[in-house]
Amino acid sequence: MTTSTPSTPSTMRAIASYRGLPVDDPDSLQDIEVPVPQLRPRDVLVRVRAVSVNPVDAKVRSGLAPTDEPRILGFDAAGVVEAVGPEVTTLAAGDEVWYAGDITRPGTNAEFHAVDERIVARKPVSLNWAEAAAMPLTTITAWETLFDRFALTADSTGTLLALGAAGGVGSILIQLAMELTGVRVLASAGRPESQAWVRQLGADGVVDHHDLVASAGEVASDGVDFLFSPHSKGNIEAFARIVRPFGHITAIDEPEGLDLLPLKSKSIAWHWELMFTRTTYQTADMAEQGKLLETVAGLVDDKRIRTTLTKTLPDFSAAGLREAHRLVESGRTTGKVVVTR
Template identity: 45%
Template sequence: MKAIGYKYAGPVDGNGALQMIDMQSPKIGPHDLLVAVKGISVNPVDVKLRAARAPEDVSGVLGFDAAGTVVEVGSEVSRYAVGDDVFYAGDVTRAGTNSELHAVDERIVGKKPAKLDFVESAGLPLTSITAWEMLFDSFRLSENAGEGQSLLVIGGAGGVGSILIQLAKTLTKLTVIATASRSETETWVRKMGADHVIDHRGDMVAQLKALDLTPTYVAALTATDQHWPAIVELIAPRGHIALIDDPGNLDIGPAKPKALTISWEFMFTRSMFETVDITVQRDLLNRVSDMIDAGTLQSTVTERADALTVETLTQAHKLQESGRVIGKQVLPGLPS
C-alpha cells in the first residue's frame, strides 16, 4: 500500500522528510480493525515527533486522526463489522494514519458522525478526546456541574481549545473564558461559545480582575512556561491546572500556598498502556458523534486540502509549526 512517511528527525524541508513510500499492509490483531482511511488531520504531535524523533523503522508513518471504513476485523472484535464508518485518534506507539490502510484497536474507535463527511470527521477525534479527558478525568467534573465556577482556556483558538470550549458550554455549567491574541482568533473563540475573551499577550491577571472572575480551572494548552506565574496568581485557591504542552521547567513551589492541583493530560495514555478503562475513548467518541449529528457541537475544521500528497502534507506541517493554526487542518485519505 501507499503511505507518506519520513526517515530522519529534523525540519519538514529537510532530507528524508515526508516522502511517499510503499509498505506492507498492516497485520491486524484480535482487537483490531483494518480501516480504509478516507480522511486525516494534522496535529502538533505529528510535527513534534517528526522534528525530534527518528523513526524506529524506515517508514516513520505519522498521523493520529482518521475517519474511514472498516474492511477487516480481528477475531475478538465485537463492536464493529466490515462496512462500518468509523473515526478515531489512534495510538502513538503504532504506525500512523497517513496511509491507505490503518490498523487500530476497536476499543478506541467511535462511529463516524453521519452529518459530516470523512474528511471533516477526521478533524474531531484527537482534540475531542483530549478536551473530554481534561474536563472529566483531570478536573474530575461531572456533567452539569460547575455552576458559579469558571474555566480559563489558554490558547482557545487551537484544535483542543475549540472543542474544549464547546464541550464545557454544552456539558457543564462553567463560565468559560478563552484567550486569544488576534482579531480572527477572538472571533473564532466567541463562535465556539466562549463567554469572555482575554488576550494572553497582555496582563491576564488584570483582565480577569476587570471581569471579576477567579477561575477554579485552568486549561493550559500552549506556552505554559511563559504564562505560569500569571496562572498561579489568577487561579482560585484549591484550583486545578491541567496542561497538554511540554514546558521545559516549571517551578511548582508557588502553587503550594493555594493548594493547587497540577496534572498533565495525554490522550494516548489509555491506548499506550491498554488501561482497564480503555473503552472510555470509544464511548466518548460515540457521544461526540451523537452531539455533532444533533447539532449541539460544531465542526472545528478551518483548513481543508483537496488531496493528500507529500506537498500538501508538508504545507500542513509548516502551518502547524507557525503556531497560527485556528481550529483543525484536515486532508482526504490517499487515493487507492
C-alpha cells in the same frame, strides 16, 4: 480468522519519515509503499479517507531519531472499516468510523491503518470525512481534561479559562464545557480572527493572552477555578495569580524545568493530560475513548457540537502533508487542518 473484503490489497501507499527534519525539507515526509498492516485480534483495518494534523504530529516528525525503518506518522483519521480481527465485536466491514490512533503503533498517514476497536467509534453521520477527521484527538483531550482531570459535571459551577482556545483542543473544549457543564467559559486568544473564532464557538468571555493577568482580571475579577494550559512555560507565576485557592490546572505540554512552587500557597492542583496514556499502558478502561467518541458523535448529529475544521487540503501525499505540517507549525491556525484522499 480475519474478516475482510475481497478488494483489500497486499501493499499500500503511505507517507513516512526516516529522521527529524525541517518541514520545508522534501525528505521530512516521503511517499513510500509498504505492506498492508496485519491485524491483532481486536484490531480493525480502516481504509483511511482523511487525516488531520496536530501539533503532536509535527513534534514527533521534527524530533524523530534517524531510522532505517520508515516511521508512518498521523493520529486522527476518518474512514471505512475494511476488515476486522477475530475478536472484534463492536464494528464490522463497511462501518464509517473516526478515531485518534495510538502513539505506540504506525500512524494513519497511509491508505490503510490497523487500530484497536476499543478506541474507535462510528463517525457522526452528519459530517463528511474532513469534518470528522478534524476532531477525535482534540475531542478526547478536551473530554478527559473536563471530565476526568477536572471532574466537571452538568451541576458544576465556577469559571473555566481555556488558554490558546482558538487551537484544536480549545475549539472543542469550549463547546463541550458550554454544552455539558454549568461553568462559565472564558477563552484566551490574541489575534482578532482568533477572538472572533472563540466567540463563534460560544465562549462567555475572551481574554487577551498577551496580557494574561490584567485581561483575565477584567472578566474574572475574583479569579478562575479551572485553567486549561497548552502553553505553560513562563506562565506559572501568572497562573498562581489568576487561579483561585483550591483551583485546578490541567496542562498538555511538557516544558523542561517547570517550577510549580508558586501554586502551593493557594493549594492549586496540577494535572497532566495525555490522551495516549490509555493506549500506551493498555489500561483496563481503554474502551472509554471509543465510548466518548460515540457520545460526541451523537452531540454532533444533534447539532450541539460543531466540527472544528477550518482548512482542507485535498492532497493525501507527502507534499500535501508537508503543507499541513507547515500550517500547524506556523502557530497561526485556528481550528484544525485536514488532508483528504
